[in-house]
Amino acid sequence: MIDVILLEDEPVLRQELGEFLDEEGYRATRTASLAEFEQHFQAHRHHLAVIDIGLPDGSGLQLIQRLRQSGHPLGIVIFSAKGTTADKIGGLDIGADHYLSKGCDLEELSATLAALARRMELRQEKTLWQLEVGPRRLLTPNAVHIPLSQQDMLVLHSLMQQAGNNVSREQIVQDLGADFMHYDQRRLDSQMRRLRRKVETLSGQPLPIKTLRNSGYCFYERSRVCG
Structure with missing residues (x-):
């Protein structure tokens, strides 16, 4: 399985997204804050990330910037309630691969992750x-x-x-x-x-x-x- 790390502070949505990612065939690590993300993120294991940017202990944009500066080959999808054109441009400029609004259908999130995995040449383990x-x-x-x-x-x-x-x-x-x-x-x-x-x-x-x-x-x- 491809490991995905999810950062979402809202408990119900975090549960829903985590279960959805599991159902889609990913191994999802769920985190609720920047501190939890830093605690659980493993560069050698996590190849994809779904990140909210409005968090209780800081900005997800700053986290993305740090991840990009570290050089980790990580596919990043912002999943945020902030969906203006300016928000999307800012997220993509700082290093996200894709920017999705929380109002989108989860099938769009699935398709986005699948396309990103193909581009990064990630492969699901044969089990x-x-x-x-x-x-x-x-x-x-x-x-x-x-x-x-x-x-x-x-x-x-x-x-x-x-x-x-x-x-x-x-x-x-x-x-x-x-x-x-x-x-x-x-x-x-x-x-x-x-x-x-x-x-x-x-x-x-x-x-x-x-x-x-x-x-x-x-x-x-x-x-x-x-x-």
């Missing part, structure tokens, strides 16, 4: 996730076995046997053995949130499932399903 149906467990790339409930196993089976493809909510619900017309969609969302938390807590790795807004999910890394 393999293995679903073991018989014992109902998930083997992560770092060799951690995650025990699964029957429902979790069925959801992962539906997604991992079509890894790389978009799987509709209707297909997943059918694979769960339920009637889609009478199924409460919030149950699937809640189950997915719990499953993501469980996998990351036990293995330290985000579950590589991308949420397709209002349509379904996609397991986006290499996988194997076995008995």
